[in-house]
Amino acid sequence: MFSYQKKLQYPINIKTPNPKLAKVIISQYGGPDGELGASLRYLSQRFTMPTPELKGTLTDIGTEELNHLEMIGAIVYQLTRNLSIDEIKAGGFDDYFVDHTTGIYPQAAGGSPWTAAYIQSKGDPITDLHEDMAAEQKARTTYDNILRLCDDYDVRDAIRFLREREVVHYQRFGENLRLLTDKLNEKNFYAFNPSFDKKCFDKGE
Amino acid sequence: MTDREALLKKISTYQFAVLDMQIYLDTHPGDAETLESIGVFKRKLAPLVEQYEKKYGPLTKNANEGNNWRWIKAPWPWECEEDA
Numbered sequence: 001m002f003s004y005q006k007k008l009q010y011p012i013n014i015k016t017p018n019p020k021l022a023k024v025i026i027s028q029y030g031g032p033d034g035e036l037g038a039s040l041r042y043l044s045q046r047f048t049m050p051t052p053e054l055k056g057t058l059t060d061i062g063t064e065e066l067n068h069l070e071m072i073g074a075i076v077y078q079l080t081r082n083l084s085i086d087e088i089k090a091g092g093f094d095d096y097f098v099d100h101t102t103g104i105y106p107q108a109a110g111g112s113p114w115t116a117a118y119i120q121s122k123g124d125p126i127t128d129l130h131e132d133m134a135a136e137q138k139a140r141t142t143y144d145n146i147l148r149l150c151d152d153y154d155v156r157d158a159i160r161f162l163r164e165r166e167v168v169h170y171q172r173f174g175e176n177l178r179l180l181t182d183k184l185n186e187k188n189f190y191a192f193n194p195s196f197d198k199k200c201f202d203k204g205e
Numbered sequence: 206m207t208d209r210e211a212l213l214k215k216i217s218t219y220q221f222a223v224l225d226m227q228i229y230l231d232t233h234p235g236d237a238e239t240l241e242s243i244g245v246f247k248r249k250l251a252p253l254v255e256q257y258e259k260k261y262g263p264l265t266k267n268a269n270e271g272n273n274w275r276w277i278k279a280p281w282p283w284e285c286e287e288d289a
Contacts, residue, residue: 005264006262006263006281009220010217013210014285060231064224073283078283078285176232
């Protein structure tokens with residue numbers, strides 16, 4: 001089960017609204033490599049994971065991604081607060097505004113709504129781990145791109161924190177891949193699906 | 206940064222250290238030294254949370270005490286304090 005703490009994982013205090021920047025950063029809310037997809041990917045994949053390390057890692061990282069989703073929502077909210085119609089038009093925010101006003105909606109920077117097609121839960125831990133490691137790198141690149149587009153210190157500070165977490169999560173998933181393959185047939189990791197062909201796998205529990 | 210935000214940042218710093226080490230332990234469950242470090246940070250964290258909740262209201266619903274439902278009081282985490 002989940003419980004809520006009335007605080008962000010890392011503080012966000014943006015002094016200057018900037019609708020143009022908000023439209024770019026919303027991609028990490030509901031875009032192809034964003035935090036909503038990250039949390040649902042890990043929290044869904046964990047159910048069929050075969051090792052205790054993987055069940056723990058996906059539960060804990062999937063939960064941390066929900067913290068990051070909230071942080072991105074807070075950034076977009078603060079970047080779009082107290083805007084006048086002139087500022088909305090000048091910032092190129094009118095196309096978002098017409099559909100959502102200044103509500104926080106899970107979409108990519110280009111406007112496509114979030115879709116479960118962004119994620120996979122394959123039921124094979126080797127396959128899922130490779131997806132997870134790729135996902136962390138894709139999110140890291142997106143944060144690098146946001147940093148290239150953004151010169152507001154308050155925003156950069158939070159984005160740098162989020163970028164760093166992608167690097168750490170990638171490391172943890174890599175460790176899990178090694179721990180998993182250590183338990184498989186070293187001549188053929190792919191002889192069995194350790195989540196499905198359960199008799200062929202020493203769970204190590 | 207207000208006094209409230211400064212205290213909250215201290216809490217977040219210790220909480221983050223604990224979380225980062227907990228996720229590390231998921232793949233290194235036998236690392237007793239890390240487990241011990243978590244204990245050290247948790248002991249630093251507890252009095253700060255107590256101090257915060259006494260002064261500014263509950264961080265979790267269960268921490269709401271007294272005959273007043275302070276849980277819904279502003280600011281919420283995404284709000285800037287000066288706007289509230």
